[in-house]
Amino acid sequence: MTQTPPRSHGRKSIAATLQPRELITPTPDLVAAWKAQAITLFPEAFPGPLGLSLTGKALQDGLWQMDAVFLREFGEGRHRNVDDTPAGGGAGMVLRADVMGRALDHARRTMPAAAPILYLSPRGRRINQSLARDLAAGPGVTLICGRFEGLDQRVIDHYGITEVSLGDFVLTGGEIAAHALLDATVRLLPGVLGNAASIEEESFATGLLEHPQYTKPAEWNGHAIPPVLLSGNHGEIDRWRRAQSEALTRDRRPDLWAAHTEATKG
């Protein structure tokens, strides 16, 4: 027996960190809103920080929608168990295939088929700007937030789920990684950022890291702003910023630099 999972809705007032459950009440889908679903044992974690600032305003304005699907509601028996011991033995518990399967089938009923299903997992391909761009260009995403030792492999295989990772470290659950991926994606949706030009200039937009930024005061603790930035010569400023971006990328991220030089060859 399943119940309607809790979901959040963009047109409510946002006091996200104060009362996150306020945003997780059953509501109809928003027409044309980019739609995020997170299957989780902690629906109160959503929208969390995504309910603040620009992503929060966009949620309130209905530019995107956040549905938290409570895995426990699809659990087994009186206690709604969602996990069991690993086949073959070993430490910890594993999220059951049948339980996650029910949650996924329920969630996907209200999701366009073109929206991918991603499992947040340290084994996955690294989350990057290009993934955020791809997701923002589609209708939405269903995210599976793992817990314990992770998810029964059969679910991943059966639904053809892609695993994506926040980095080479192990979190206790997928929720924080889901926040990061959703934040990176939602800010790319049309109308979310006030200044679309900032997307074009920031790190990774051109395959390079961003140049250093400065603001007032002109001198602080004996450190001056590089004079070129105060010269008013926009050609010089662009050249300086470009050179800084290239130098930073070459020094800090040889992998990005190699990809950039390969792409700009010829």
Ligand SMILES: C[S@@+](CC[C@H](N)C(=O)[O-])C[C@H]1O[C@@H](n2cnc3c(N)ncnc32)[C@H](O)[C@@H]1O
């Ligand atoms: C304790 S971890 C499980 C780690 C797993 N036993 C392993 O060694 O790969 C529990 C859950 O946290 C999430 N998680 C942990 N590290 C992550 C990372 N680097 N990126 C994305 N999700 C992560 C996943 O959803 C995972 O199922």
